[in-house]
Amino acid sequence: MADRVFEELAEDECLTLIAPGGIGRIAYVGRFGPVVLPVNYKLSDGAIVFRTAEHGPLDEDLRTGITGADYKVAFEIDEIDPVARRGWSVLVQGPAHHVTDDEQDAADGTRVEPWAPGDRELSVRIIPSRITGRRVGAA
Numbered sequence: 001m002a003d004r005v006f007e008e009l010a011e012d013e014c015l016t017l018i019a020p021g022g023i024g025r026i027a028y029v030g031r032f033g034p035v036v037l038p039v040n041y042k043l044s045d046g047a048i049v050f051r052t053a054e055h056g057p058l059d060e061d062l063r064t065g066i067t068g069a070d071y072k073v074a075f076e077i078d079e080i081d082p083v084a085r086r087g088w089s090v091l092v093q094g095p096a097h098h099v100t101d102d103e104q105d106a107a108d109g110t111r112v113e114p115w116a117p118g119d120r121e122l123s124v125r126i127i128p129s130r131i132t133g134r135r136v137g138a139a
Helices: 009-019 055-060 101-108
Strands: 005-007 022-030 033-044 049-054 070-079 085-096 122-126 130-138
Touching: 009 070, 009 085, 009 130, 022 049, 022 055, 055 122, 055 130
Parallel strands: none
Antiparallel strands: 005 130, 022 033, 022 070, 033 049, 049 122, 070 085, 085 122, 085 130
């Protein structure tokens, strides 16, 4: 398609795009195989923060059973305009860990408000080890 442009995005531009927060998808290998779930997130001090239900499936899947061990995940955020046939996508890869009591005040300050009903008292933080992005749009 000669009227389309595909562009790789620099890490700083990726961070700018995802900085407002919103909805992203966490991807990981869970107890029953690959899982991709939408969550409301915020970007806080360069990390992705979201809330989930304590002892729920996501919480239990991300527990390694080893103190201090993190679970490797991917987190994808995008904005797509199907009518204009343009959009961008950012992929964050890195370890996810349950926020400790010492870190909870900072996580609470992100004010992540889940759309899903029910208690979402547990905060999870993803520390990026790799951030990549791409944009497609009109030439």
